[in-house]
Amino acid sequence: MAYEVKGVVARSKGAPVSIETILVPDPGPGEAVVDVAACGVCHTDLHYREGGINDDFPFLLGHEAAGTVAAVGEGVTNVAVGDFVVLNWRAVCGQCRACLKGEPQYCFATHNAAQKMTLADGTELSAALGIGAFVEKTLVHSGQCTKVDPQAPATAAGLLGCGVMAGVGAAINTGAVRRGESVAVFGCGGVGDAAIAGARLAGATTIVAVDLDDRKLEWARRFGATHTVNSSQTDAVEAIKAVTNGFGVDVAIDAVGHPKVFEQAFYARDLAGRVVLVGVPTPDMQLTLPMIELFGRGGALKSSWYGDCLPSRDFPLLVDLYLQGRFPLDDFVSETIGLDAVETAFEKMHAGDVLRSVVVF
Ligand SMILES: NC(=O)c1ccc[n+]([C@@H]2O[C@H](COP(=O)([O-])OP(=O)(O)OC[C@H]3O[C@@H](n4cnc5c(N)ncnc54)[C@H](O)[C@@H]3O)[C@@H](O)[C@H]2O)c1
Ligand SMILES: [Zn+2]
Ligand SMILES: [Zn+2]
Numbered sequence: 089m090a091y092e093v094k095g096v097v098a099r100s101k102g103a104p105v106s107i108e109t110i111l112v113p114d115p116g117p118g119e120a121v122v123d124v125a126a127c128g129v130c131h132t133d134l135h136y137r138e139g140g141i142n143d144d145f146p147f148l149l150g151h152e153a154a155g156t157v158a159a160v161g162e163g164v165t166n167v168a169v170g171d172f173v174v175l176n177w178r179a180v181c182g183q184c185r186a187c188l189k190g191e192p193q194y195c196f197a198t199h200n201a202a203q204k205m206t207l208a209d210g211t212e213l214s215a216a217l218g219i220g221a222f223v224e225k226t227l228v229h230s231g232q233c234t235k236v237d238p239q240a241p242a243t244a245a246g247l248l249g250c251g252v253m254a255g256v257g258a259a260i261n262t263g264a265v266r267r268g269e270s271v272a273v274f275g276c277g278g279v280g281d282a283a284i285a286g287a288r289l290a291g292a293t294t295i296v297a298v299d300l301d302d303r304k305l306e307w308a309r310r311f312g313a314t315h316t317v318n319s320s321q322t323d324a325v326e327a328i329k330a331v332t333n334g335f336g337v338d339v340a341i342d343a344v345g346h347p348k349v350f351e352q353a354f355y356a357r358d359l360a361g362r363v364v365l366v367g368v369p370t371p372d373m374q375l376t377l378p379m380i381e382l383f384g385r386g387g388a389l390k391s392s393w394y395g396d397c398l399p400s401r402d403f404p405l406l407v408d409l410y411l412q413g414r415f416p417l418d419d420f421v422s423e424t425i426g427l428d429a430v431e432t433a434f435e436k437m438h439a440g441d442v443l444r445s446v447v448v449f
């Protein structure tokens with residue numbers, strides 16, 4: 089018997105999202121149905137709606153969620169009904185060449201539910217990032233459920249499911265920020281501010297926040313930025329060099345995903361430093377850099393998918409730090425909203441009015 093619930097769907101490229109009746113099948117082998125308690129609105133949901141990820145419309149949006157396991161299918165042993173879980177989009181397979189090399193954070197064959205959720209007329213939905221969680225109940229692979237301490241509110245814990253983990257991980261996993269290093273973060277939305285908080289957690293002593301919006305820069309200070317640069321008024325590269333003895337930062341993180349920003353990150357980095365791209369570019373974007381600079385500066389240019397996280401290791405760890413008052417998850421939640429306000433939340437995100445709007449059920 090399928091569950092009949094309400095969810096937020098992007099039917100076609102660029103069109104406003106709508107609330108639809110969604111049919112969620114009973115969990116099959118290896119699957120789980122989760123009662124979603126909270127789901128953050130991430131910029132990637134907007135990328136989906138705008139056709140920037142792929143053309144597999146209609147999409148069931150939402151992917152940054154926490155909730156309670158409502159039912160499990162045959163053979164599920166990692167979670168049970170009633171468990172408080174954060175949903176992840178990296179359910180590692182254990183068998184692909186990355187997993188076999190001992191690098192499951194790069195797993196190339198992550199698990200998703202085998203069955204599809206559908207519209208009432210049977211049209212199959214593409215679930216955003218293999219999750220789809222702007223919906224009262226969602227069907228996922230059981231490996232997409234990561235158990236965390238139920239003392240954490242779902243509004244905060246759910247953010248680890250995407251943007252906050254992507255940002256923290258870009259700093260501590262991909263960028264491998266160390267104590268005493270200098271870091272610059274370009275783009276201070278949820279992802280960028282999480283990178284700032286991650287850099288602070290790792291012990292960075294100089295953390296430069298760069299954005300076009302002064303409000304964002306003010307918020308960035310809350311998460312640990314020691315310096316701020318409004319790059320609509322100031323040359324970001326020069327400003328970053330000015331606070332790093334003329335050298336540039338050890339780690340430069342692009343949390344926008346734009347060639348101009350990447351170029352700034354590239355030049356704002358010290359010799360042998362690391363550049364981390366965590367913002368998602370659109371398919372039309374091109375990057376041109378002098379190859380001699382690429383060679384002459386040494387170091388590393390890295391991309392960070394989901395902060396190179398391992399959900400089973402990193403979600404419980406960050407929830408524990410949060411509960412101990414050492415990681416400010418609550419500060420990412422600008423507002424809680426109903427399911428009917430996702431489109432308005434996109435507008436607020438676009439206008440820079442929020443870090444995260446979080447749908448609560
Ligand atoms: N790699 C991953 O695994 C992953 C995961 C989640 C999100 N993302 C991506 O990260 C990016 C950021 O997501 P978000 O939710 O924080 O978005 P957001 O819209 O909340 O934040 C983007 C920020 O960048 C700023 N900005 C825009 N253009 C800029 C420029 N030219 N220079 C400096 N700042 C600029 C904006 O003012 C805003 O503060 C998006 O591209 C999103 O798709 C990546
Ligand atoms: Zn794998
Ligand atoms: Zn996301």
